[in-house]
Amino acid sequence: MGSPTTYDALADVYDLMYPPASPDIADAVGFLAELAPEGGRVLELGVGNGRIAIPLAERGLTVHGIDGSEQMLEKLAARDPHGRVTATAADFTTGGTGEQFDLVFIALNTFFAPTSAEAQLQCMQRMREQLAPGGRVVIEAFEPRAFHQQEGEKTSTRYLSPTSVMIDSTHVMRDRQLILVIHTVVDGGVPRPTQEVIRYAWPTEIDLMARIAGLRLVERRGGWRGEAFDANSHRHVSVYEAIEDPK
Incomplete structure (x- = not known):
C-alpha cells in the first residue's frame, strides 16, 4: 500500500510509463531550476530513478534525493555513473538528510504515496525541517475531483x-x-x-497540512509551464515558503 515494494516491482517499466525525455520533464526542470539560486542545494523526496534530479544536477545544482525503493535507486545509480545526485535510501515521511536545502520538492503525485493524512503531514514536516531560510517547497499532484x-x-x-x-x-x-x-x-x-x-488530498487540505508544518502557500499553478490553476485544472504545482517565527 504505497510501499517501496510497489515501486521495486515497477522499476523496470517506469521509464516506459513516464519517459524521461518527455516535454513535461523539461518543463519541470525549468520551473524548479528557476526557484533555486545558482549553484544552490536541492532535495527531491521520492527521487526514484532520477528523471528530474539528474537534469537538475546537470544545470550545476547540488542535488540530493531520498527514496524507499532500492530498485529505483539502482536505476538512478546506473543512469548517474558519476554520482552527481547524492541518494539516500529511506522513508521520506520519517527520515531525512539532517541538512538544509534551498529547494525541497516532491513530484508526480508522490505526496499521495503515504496512505494516511498523518503520514502526509509527517512528509510535509520533513520538508519544512530540511528547508533553508528563504527556500521553497514545491509539490506537484493531481486534482482529485x-x-x-x-x-x-x-x-x-x-x-x-x-x-x-x-x-x-x-x-x-x-x-x-x-x-x-x-x-x-x-x-x-x-x-x-x-x-x-x-491517498489523494484536496489542494486546500494540502495547504492546511503545510500551515501545520510551518509553511504557507506562495503560488499555485496548473502545471510546470506556469499555467493558471482554475476549475478545469487536472493537476497543480504548489509553491510554499516557511512561516518565520515571530521575534
Missing part, C-alpha cells in the same frame, strides 16, 4: 512499447480518500500485476 466522483471500477490501457502495454484498473474508496490501482504489464509473457494504493 475526477477520481472522487468515480463510480465503480474503471480500467484503462497505456502504451509502453511496440510489444507491451499496461492495463490500469482503479477503484476509489471515497470515505478514506484512497485509490487502489492494479497495474498489469502485458508483454507476451505471464501478465505481471502490481498493486498500488495512494
Whole structure:
C-alpha cells in the first residue's frame, strides 16, 4: 500500500510509463531550476530513478534525493555513473538528510504515496525541517475531483512499447480518500500485476497540512509551464515558503 515494494516491482517499466525525455520533464526542470539560486542545494523526496534530479544536477545544482525503493535507486545509480545526485535510501515521511536545502520538492503525485493524512503531514514536516531560510517547497499532484466522483471500477490501457502495454484498473474508496490501482504489464509473457494504493488530498487540505508544518502557500499553478490553476485544472504545482517565527 504505497510501499517501496510497489515501486521495486515497477522499476523496470517506469521509464516506459513516464519517459524521461518527455516535454513535461523539461518543463519541470525549468520551473524548479528557476526557484533555486545558482549553484544552490536541492532535495527531491521520492527521487526514484532520477528523471528530474539528474537534469537538475546537470544545470550545476547540488542535488540530493531520498527514496524507499532500492530498485529505483539502482536505476538512478546506473543512469548517474558519476554520482552527481547524492541518494539516500529511506522513508521520506520519517527520515531525512539532517541538512538544509534551498529547494525541497516532491513530484508526480508522490505526496499521495503515504496512505494516511498523518503520514502526509509527517512528509510535509520533513520538508519544512530540511528547508533553508528563504527556500521553497514545491509539490506537484493531481486534482482529485475526477477520481472522487468515480463510480465503480474503471480500467484503462497505456502504451509502453511496440510489444507491451499496461492495463490500469482503479477503484476509489471515497470515505478514506484512497485509490487502489492494479497495474498489469502485458508483454507476451505471464501478465505481471502490481498493486498500488495512494491517498489523494484536496489542494486546500494540502495547504492546511503545510500551515501545520510551518509553511504557507506562495503560488499555485496548473502545471510546470506556469499555467493558471482554475476549475478545469487536472493537476497543480504548489509553491510554499516557511512561516518565520515571530521575534
